[in-house]
Amino acid sequence: MAEQLTNLLVDLKNEKFLSQLKDRATKEDPVKILDECKRGMEIVGERFEKGEYFLAELMLSGQLFKEASAILEPYLLESGAQEYRGTIVLATLKGDIHDLGKDIFATLARAHGFEVHDLGVDVPASTVVDKVKEVQPNILGYSCLITTSFEPMKEATEEIEREGLREKLKLTVGGGATDEFTKKYLNADFQTTDAAEGINYCLKVVGGELNE
Amino acid sequence: MSRETMNVEERVWAAINLEKPDRLPVAPDCQPAGAAKLTGRTQSVVANDPEEALNAELEAFDKYGGWDMYHMAVPSTNINTLFLGMKVKLPGRELLDNEPYQVVEEEVVKLEDYNNIIEGGWQNFFMNDLLYRIAHESDNIPELINKIQEIVQKAFQEWAKRDTYVPCWAGDLHPFFKLSLTRSMIKFTEDLYYRPEIVEKALDRMVQETIKTVIDKVRATGSKIAWLCEERAGGFFYPLPIFEKYWWKYTVQIVDALWSEGIISLWHLDTSWDKNFHYFKKLPKGSVILHFDGTTDIFAAKKELGGHLCLMGDVHPSLLSLGKPEDVENYVKRLIDEVSYDGGLILSTGCNVPAAIKPDNFKALVDTGKNYEFSK
Numbered sequence: 001m002a003e004q005l006t007n008l009l010v011d012l013k014n015e016k017f018l019s020q021l022k023d024r025a026t027k028e029d030p031v032k033i034l035d036e037c038k039r040g041m042e043i044v045g046e047r048f049e050k051g052e053y054f055l056a057e058l059m060l061s062g063q064l065f066k067e068a069s070a071i072l073e074p075y076l077l078e079s080g081a082q083e084y085r086g087t088i089v090l091a092t093l094k095g096d097i098h099d100l101g102k103d104i105f106a107t108l109a110r111a112h113g114f115e116v117h118d119l120g121v122d123v124p125a126s127t128v129v130d131k132v133k134e135v136q137p138n139i140l141g142y143s144c145l146i147t148t149s150f151e152p153m154k155e156a157t158e159e160i161e162r163e164g165l166r167e168k169l170k171l172t173v174g175g176g177a178t179d180e181f182t183k184k185y186l187n188a189d190f191q192t193t194d195a196a197e198g199i200n201y202c203l204k205v206v207g208g209e210l211n212e
Numbered sequence: 213m214s215r216e217t218m219n220v221e222e223r224v225w226a227a228i229n230l231e232k233p234d235r236l237p238v239a240p241d242c243q244p245a246g247a248a249k250l251t252g253r254t255q256s257v258v259a260n261d262p263e264e265a266l267n268a269e270l271e272a273f274d275k276y277g278g279w280d281m282y283h284m285a286v287p288s289t290n291i292n293t294l295f296l297g298m299k300v301k302l303p304g305r306e307l308l309d310n311e312p313y314q315v316v317e318e319e320v321v322k323l324e325d326y327n328n329i330i331e332g333g334w335q336n337f338f339m340n341d342l343l344y345r346i347a348h349e350s351d352n353i354p355e356l357i358n359k360i361q362e363i364v365q366k367a368f369q370e371w372a373k374r375d376t377y378v379p380c381w382a383g384d385l386h387p388f389f390k391l392s393l394t395r396s397m398i399k400f401t402e403d404l405y406y407r408p409e410i411v412e413k414a415l416d417r418m419v420q421e422t423i424k425t426v427i428d429k430v431r432a433t434g435s436k437i438a439w440l441c442e443e444r445a446g447g448f449f450y451p452l453p454i455f456e457k458y459w460w461k462y463t464v465q466i467v468d469a470l471w472s473e474g475i476i477s478l479w480h481l482d483t484s485w486d487k488n489f490h491y492f493k494k495l496p497k498g499s500v501i502l503h504f505d506g507t508t509d510i511f512a513a514k515k516e517l518g519g520h521l522c523l524m525g526d527v528h529p530s531l532l533s534l535g536k537p538e539d540v541e542n543y544v545k546r547l548i549d550e551v552s553y554d555g556g557l558i559l560s561t562g563c564n565v566p567a568a569i570k571p572d573n574f575k576a577l578v579d580t581g582k583n584y585e586f587s588k
Contacts, residue, residue, distance in 0.1 A: 012405060055449045056401050063398060095311040097301060100397055147533040147568035148311055176483065176507065177566070179530040181539070193484075193507060 005033070009040030009068075010047075012060050021068050030075035031082070037068045041111035048196045055104075058195060062107035069110065085113040086138040086206035089131050092121040093142060093152035101175050102143035105195045112199055114206075125156035132165050139202050142186070144175040150185065157186050170205045174198050215586065220280040220377040224558065228476060228522045229498055232555040236548055238581035239281035239524070239560050240574070241480075241503075243288045245312040246565025247272040250574055255567060256304030258289065259313045262363040265289045270370055276578050281558065283380045283439065283478060285367050291356045296385070297321070297338065297394040299346045312567040320345050321394040323403070326410045334390065334418045335425070342394065380478060382429030383439030386466075387418035388459045392444045404454055411458060419462040423469040430475050437501070438470055441480040447487025448507075460491050471499040478524070482563055484508050489516040498522070506531070506562025514551045523551060524558040527577055529566035537576035544580040 005024070008017035024033055044061040047053035076082060088109050092102050099121045106118045117135055119127055132140060140160070142153045153173065160166050172190040173182055183191035189210075190201045204210050217234040218226065226233035242250075244258035244265035250272040258265040265287035273282070286292065290313065293300045298315040301307050307314070321342065328337050347353055364381070371378040385393070391414065392400040403411050426438045445459040470477050478501040485508045492502065497520050504510050506528030513523055527543055544559065551557045559581040565574065 014406060054447065054451045056405070056451065056454065059398055059401055060405055063402070095308070097307075097314050097316070100317050146312060146314070147529050147566040150530075150533060150568055176505075177529055179506070179528050181528075181530045181534040185534045 005036045006040040006043070009037055009061055009064055010043045012057065012064070014060075014064055017064055018067060018071075021071055025071055025075055030072045030079055034069070034072055034076065034082075037065055038111055038113060041065055041108065045108070045112070045196050045199060049200075055195070058108065059104055062104055062111065065111045066107050083113075084115040086202065087115045087117070087135055088139045088141055088202060089117045089119065089128065089135060089137040090141045090143065091119040091123040091128050091131075091156075092144065093128070093149045093156060094122055094124050095152060096144060096146050096149035097121045098143070098145040098175075101145065101195065102141075105141065105143065105174065105198055108195055108199050109202060112203065114202065125152055125159055128156040129159045129163065129165075132160055132169065133163065136165075137169055138206050139170050139172060141198070142171075142173045142175075142188075144173060144177050144182070147177050149177075150182065153186055157188075170201075170210070172198060172201060220375060221379075224281045224377050224379070227552075227555055227558050228501060230519055230522060230556045235585045236552045236581055237281060237558045238279040238578055239283055239558050240279060240577060241284060241561050241564045242269055242272055242282075243284060243564040244268050245288075245567040246561075246569050246574075247287075249567055249569050250565070250571055251275065254303070254309045255307075255312045256302075256309040258287075259302050260290055260304055262287060262289045262291055262359055263366070266363060266367055266370065270374075273374060273376065276575055277582075278374060278376055279578055279582075281377045281379070282371060283378075283437065284383075285371055285378045285381060286360075286364050287367070291360050291363075294343065294346060294351070294356070297342055297346060297390060300348075302348075305348070305350075315393070317396050319396045319399050321391070323399075323407075326403075326414050329414045330410075330417050334387070334414075334421055379435060380437040380439050381433035381435045382426055383441070384422050384426050386440060386442040386445070386459070387415050387422055387462060388445050389442045390418065391415070397444060404450075404458060408458075415458060415462055419465055423466055426466075426470065427473055427475070430470075430473070435475070437476045437478050439478050439480065440466065443480075443482035446481065446483055446485040446508075448484040452487070455488065456491075464495070467495050467499055471496055476501060478503060480563075481505070481508065486512060489513055492517055493520055495521065501558065503558075503560060504562065505529075510547070511550055514556075518551075518554070518556055522556050522558065524560050526560070526562040528562045529564075529569075532561065532573045532577070533566050533568040533570065535570075535573060537570075537572045540573045540576040541580045544577055545584055548581075548584055 106116045109116050170189040173188045174192050178191050192198050223233040223237045227237050247268035248255055248258040251268045253268050258268050269287055290302055300315055302313050303309050303311050430438055467477055480503045482505040501522045501524050503524035504526040506526045510526045
């Protein structure tokens with residue numbers, strides 16, 4: 001049964017997946033059900049890495065995971081706090097209102113066990129700094145689709161450095177307008193246009209694989 | 213030192229025809245957002261005033277010594293962006309004065325609209341229904357349409373005064389791209405996977421309209437090249453069976469129909485198409501130009517498609533906004549040495565000239581493109 005739910009997610013059998021999930025949510029341990037969904041997302045990620053799955057499958061499985069999380073949420077609240085692998089603060093900075101890539105990344109990160117603080121789009125640098133101070137994330141992620149948000153990202157980063165917070169986190173930047181020049185300009189630790197590659201990086205950060 | 217022996221038109225056609233021009237043709241995609249930065253205007257001015265948008269483009273062209281081809285001759289402003297079928301946020305209205313206009317990813321076309329598209333066609337649905345869903349309350353649509361016609365006329369006259377080749381006054385978005393933009397990417401992807409029959413019926417209808425519209429526009433304007441745009445169908449997004457069935461099949465129909473009329477199609481292809489190169493090899497030799505945005509590996513594209521199709525691109529917006537002039541110069545030199553050595557390349561920006569471009573980087577792009585081969 002457990003494998004079936006995982007497989008339904010991996011195979012994008014949306015109707016059967018949601019129907020089985022709703023049925024089981026009323027009867028079984030919601031943490032266990034959520035773990036099965038997370039396992040499904042891991043398999044989707046593995047297939048993506050092998051080139052068997054594409055962004056489309058990441059998006060669709062991410063949507064199913066999002067729906068599953070919403071269905072399970074009341075049961076999870078009843079059963080107590082969840083454990084997270086790590087914390088991510090995500091934002092698309094001032095001047096940029098694109099949210100598609102950021103949302104896909106946020107969903108995947110949640111599916112991989114991260115606590116995600118998604119600050120949304122058109123976010124002022126000060127909001128990013130305040131949130132970093134508050135939650136002290138392992139990873140700060142900027143999403144960027146237009147070049148005019150390079151400066152607000154730089155401003156936020158410099159403020160984080162001034163506050164002495166930069167050494168405590170890994171800074172990542174992703175999105176179609178970014179490349180190696182963006183990474184260098186922001187003094188970021190990682191850059192990608194590939195959401196799954198970004199998740200792998202985050203897993204390495206919290207897994208201690210990047211410690212020097 | 214060698215000198216120019218071709219005029220702008222001969223140079224561009226040599227590249228399209230996969231012959232070696234006297235030098236690389238240069239054609240940055242200088243739309244109003246980038247032209248504003250290059251000429252000291254705000255984004256608000258160029259996004260809200262089509263006349264100023266055109267003035268910015270003309271001034272940028274004159275200020276930087278001109279270049280060989282201006283393939284998007286009608287400036288993209290608040291008016292034209294409506295034709296993306298998406299709601300638009302404008303500087304000076306929803307955004308700050310110097311933030312470029314941006315579209316809103318939102319499901320403005322609903323699932324039930326597919327039937328209207330299949331029965332009445334996209335154009336009818338767009339003009340009589342969708343346009344009114346996406347227009348801002350302050351937009352006067354008949355007035356905006358008149359304004360487009362005025363600005364096209366003015367652009368026609370102004371570009372004719374300059375030494376540049378302007379071959380492309382007709383264009384459209386790929387039907388797949390239209391549906392993805394207007395349904396929103398996630399909803400459209402759900403449609404492709406969970407209810408593909410209705411998507412296919414809509415695309416069958418829409419592609420015929422695209423072909424007819426583009427050919428009619430080409431004939432009316434005397435264009436020789438038609439501009440087509442797709443940013444969401446390549447291997448970055450979709451597996452090849454989806455790509456083949458819902459994009460490639462229709463692309464072949466469009467290219468063949470245009471080619472049989474003697475029209476080259478210039479495809480503006482954003483995001484990575486690295487996994488799709490081999491399909492383009494099946495198109496008639498010299499029938500299309502592929503404009504990449506800096507995320508596709510243009511050097512790999514050259515290896516696979518060189519000698520078969522003309523490539524265009526691809527100086528990345530991040531490099532143009534954050535790099536130094538020597539970084540841009542080095543990249544353009546690499547393009548010339550590794551992609552354009554035997555022709556088949558038109559030098560351009562990856563996508564449009566970015567709104568945050570450094571003017572010195574733009575100069576480096578244009579100057580290196582025009583002079584490097586002669587300096588060797």
